[in-house]
Amino acid sequence: MDETAPQKGTVTQRAIEQIKAMIAEGRLEPGQRLPTERDLAARLGISRSSMREAIRALTVLGVLEARHGSGIYVTQLEAGDLLETFGVVADLSRGPRLVELLEVRRILESTATALAAARITPDRLAEVEKHLTAMNATDDPEEILAHDLAFHREIAAAAGNDTMAAILEGLSSRTFRARVWRGYQEEGAFTRTRREHAAIHRALAARDPEAARAAAAAHVGEVEEWLRDRLAR
Amino acid sequence: MDETAPQKGTVTQRAIEQIKAMIAEGRLEPGQRLPTERDLAARLGISRSSMREAIRALTVLGVLEARHGSGIYVTQLEAGDLLETFGVVADLSRGPRLVELLEVRRILESTATALAAARITPDRLAEVEKHLTAMNATDDPEEILAHDLAFHREIAAAAGNDTMAAILEGLSSRTFRARVWRGYQEEGAFTRTRREHAAIHRALAARDPEAARAAAAAHVGEVEEWLRDRLAR
DNA sequence: ACCGGCAAAGTGGTCTGATAAATATGCGGG
DNA sequence: CCCGCATATTTATCAGACCACTTTGCCGGT
Structure with a gap:
């Protein structure tokens, strides 16, 4: 009766996959702004720290871009990115x-x-x-x-x-x-x-x-x- | 007289570069174990949270590998990694x-x-x-x-x-x-x-x-x- | 002397809460 | 209509605590 996913891997890893999936499925478009760290963390049921690690990971991969004071955005997902x-x-x-x-x-x-x-x-x-x-x-x-x-x-x-x-x-x-x-x-x-x-x-x-x-x-x-x-x- | 680096970019970004540099310069060999997160953070003068983000980033890039309870290791740095x-x-x-x-x-x-x-x-x-x-x-x-x-x-x-x-x-x-x-x-x-x-x-x-x-x-x-x-x- | 298991220390994983810094917003005055 | 400033929003960073897993070494039994 466990409603909460299979728990495979770290919560951060799961968060990375989920955000990637959102983009792959088109629920997040290039250039679009994501919810705030806090919202995302709450939405996936994890702490802000873990969510930040996930965001940082996707940032170095060129998938996301964090702008201090503004928000988190999906890059244009171009080859160069x-x-x-x-x-x-x-x-x-x-x-x-x-x-x-x-x-x-x-x-x-x-x-x-x-x-x-x-x-x-x-x-x-x-x-x-x-x-x-x-x-x-x-x-x-x-x-x-x-x-x-x-x-x-x-x-x-x-x-x-x-x-x-x-x-x-x-x-x-x-x-x-x-x-x-x-x-x-x-x-x-x-x-x-x-x-x-x-x-x-x-x-x-x-x-x-x-x-x-x-x-x-x-x-x-x-x-x-x-x-x-x-x-x- | 400012002894502390040029302060370019986020502290996490700097930490990523520094660890990468350590590996590039051969101060960290493939397979070698790194100091603990806490030590590394103290050594670079940043918080553990920021250090963890840096480590996570290098982990998804296939440069580092974190083993729960054991430590953080440099991968073999092979093409596949x-x-x-x-x-x-x-x-x-x-x-x-x-x-x-x-x-x-x-x-x-x-x-x-x-x-x-x-x-x-x-x-x-x-x-x-x-x-x-x-x-x-x-x-x-x-x-x-x-x-x-x-x-x-x-x-x-x-x-x-x-x-x-x-x-x-x-x-x-x-x-x-x-x-x-x-x-x-x-x-x-x-x-x-x-x-x-x-x-x-x-x-x-x-x-x-x-x-x-x-x-x-x-x-x-x-x-x-x-x-x-x-x-x- | 050897071995198995158990306890303690070490270490990464996660969470919470608070503060600083940069940006965005909206209002008021010119 | 536009400029500038106070305010709210949001990311960046820090600090400290607890949990989960691994490693180590001790201790007792054989």
Whole structure:
């Protein structure tokens, strides 16, 4: 006769699932505001502390957004929101998994670049070119890295698949790039990187998907191989 | 003269970053036990409630694991641990983003299947075959789905890239498959699916990466196209 | 000396209540 | 009609207590 659920897991875990379910079932729309912490806690029959833990969890997952003094809202649930956590994988990975991540990036980036070659608009291509020249015009590693990131980000965006772009963004997170690229470029890979970027841009300008795919794969593959070698030692 | 940090963001957010940093810097090893909640809170100068929120957040991210009565531990930080949250993306996506997710899956799955064709061991191939026959031997949709998932999971594992396998696992999460596959198979796609699975298995048995890639791409692409059509209406 | 069980200490899980800080609201004056 | 300020609402944080589960080690029996 026990009316109260099966009691599986912690109350916080259950609260997380219930809120997720509300969103999945459409009872909570993107951007919509939730009841207050106190209301929600009372409604699910748990304490405010536990409810806050659930909300915090969903916040770091990019599902909810808490605004101090205002309320709790469902995010737009766009790819960028939900895949932000992908960055922690890159940040906390080391050794062989870094190679695996680069392999995934190579696969996705080469496809994205190929798609971009077929779909990119002239103004976006100009934007890509801007970052390319800016990247080649400075010696500051920080600035180079920033334009490098932007260069690939524009291309990923041009591919027209936001989800893919968001994943690639995570795989190129600032700290990840900094950790791997640093060593790579210290070995005088600047000129090679420059040439590879030029090749990618050329393929995009020529609207040649296959060339773009090959150039992007080679670009990431170079780093991948370098890292593989370095780990072998 | 303010000795206390820049105060950016909430204290909980800062605690999350600090613990993440400890792990990234190697001061916390995989599997290692952390100080108690009370100690950690005191050490960072915050309340236990806030510390608990930070721990809960890192728990859902698959970075930490709390064991009631025992303590808090760093997970093994393997791909599977950290990418578990990828499933929520699939669970909370709808409309056009489902197509995008399928596109990502098609790209990764086709590559994974190609790699598997080159690397799969005989006993793992036998395992794949087992799920194939079991899938064809029953009419229960639930059982078919389970073997379908296992079929692709074995192949992804054989590709030798745990990270890729973990991502694919998220893209094939039970609820995701259930939502999309349901509609797809209701339209009598069983026989077609069966043929496609057979083609994939044949390519694996023949150790033919290109055939495997094509078969896998076609397999996912079929569903992708169906979903695209369905959304267009 | 070994072993089984039991008690106590340690630790995460939950609840309650209070205060601070940021935001939203509504009213009154210009 | 609009601006500004007092007030209410809401999240952020803290403090302290108790419960549930796990681990540890002692103690008695064999």
